[in-house]
Amino acid sequence: DIQMTQSPSSLSASVGDRVTITCRASQSISTYLNWYQQRPGTAPKLLIYTASNLQSEVPSRFSGSGSGTDFTLTIISLQPEDFATYYCQQSYSSPRTFGQGTKVEIK
Amino acid sequence: EVRLVESGGGLVQPGRSLRISCVASGFTFSDHYMDWVRQAPGKGLEWVGRIRNRANSYTTEYAASVKGRFTISRDDSENSLYLHMNSLQTEDTAFYYCARYSGSTRRSMDVWGKGTTVTVSS
Numbered sequence: 001d002i003q004m005t006q007s008p009s010s011l012s013a014s015v016g017d018r019v020t021i022t023c024r025a026s027q028s029i030s031t032y033l034n035w036y037q038q039r040p041g042t043a044p045k046l047l048i049y050t051a052s053n054l055q056s057e058v059p060s061r062f063s064g065s066g067s068g069t070d071f072t073l074t075i076i077s078l079q080p081e082d083f084a085t086y087y088c089q090q091s092y093s094s095p096r097t098f099g100q101g102t103k104v105e106i107k
Numbered sequence: 108e109v110r111l112v113e114s115g116g117g118l119v120q121p122g123r124s125l126r127i128s129c130v131a132s133g134f135t136f137s138d139h140y141m142d143w144v145r146q147a148p149g150k151g152l153e154w155v156g157r158i159r160n161r162a163n164s165y166t167t168e169y170a171a172s173v174k175g176r177f178t179i180s181r182d183d184s185e186n187s188l189y190l191h192m193n194s195l196q197t198e199d200t201a202f203y204y205c206a207r208y209s210g211s212t213r214r215s216m217d218v219w220g221k222g223t224t225v226t227v228s229s
Contacts, residue, residue, distance in 0.1 A: 001171075032214055034214070034215040034216070036152070036216075038152075042221075043204055043219040043220065043221050043222055044144075044152060044204070044206075044216075044219055045219070046215055046216060046217045046219075049209075049213045049214065049215035049217070050212065050213065050214060050215070053213075055215075055217065085151075087151065087152050089152075089154070089215075089216075091214040091215060094157075094168045095154055095168075095169075095170045095171065096142070096154040096157070097154065098151060098152045098153065098154060099151075100151050101151040101152070
């Protein structure tokens with residue numbers, strides 16, 4: 001199975017900050033990496049698919065990059081509604097594993 | 108409006124069975140692969156399994172933690188997805204989400220239901 005490791009597990013940031021979350025796969029997954037946002041008490045929401053493609057209606061302050069084993073989710077100018085937990089997920093092979101999540105909290 | 112609505116969750120004793128459902132609307136359900144994802148209380152997301160569409164023979168795949176105990180099925184005439192859970196264990200306690208898989212170039216779960224809670228306890 002492909003293991004997905006996110007870092008950090010949590011971070012504190014202020015509105016307007018730039019935030020970077022990394023995700024590392026235990027083997028190469030090409031660009032088959034997705035990012036999801038989950039606000040408390042709600043279902044996950046797709047943000048980025050295949051590493052760098054912004055899902056429709058997702059604000060352009062979100063971006064993704066990477067290929068192979070190392071990936072990054074960046075949020076420029078953090079907004080109040082962005083305080084949530086973010087998960088990466090590989091869609092390269094079964095089982096379709098998720099990272100453990102990164103909780104973005106208000107500083 | 109594209110929508111997924113899960114139902115059927117509840118409290119069940121260890122070793123018993125339960126079936127949860129997911130009804131789709133607003134898109135051509137039969138075209139899509141469908142996934143189940145779960146989230147134990149206070150924990151992260153765990154992919155449970157997938158069922159492909161008719162064109163791909165409704166084949167399924169499962170996480171190791173549920174393989175042999177859980178079965179995913181679908182009824183395209185009812186726009187419905189099912190998760191049959193047997194030999195339930197306390198560690199199966201979780202919020203269960205169904206999700207639409209958008210394949211080919213996207214290869215991601217782009218629509219999610221609000222979920223249903225399954226609690227396994229004596």
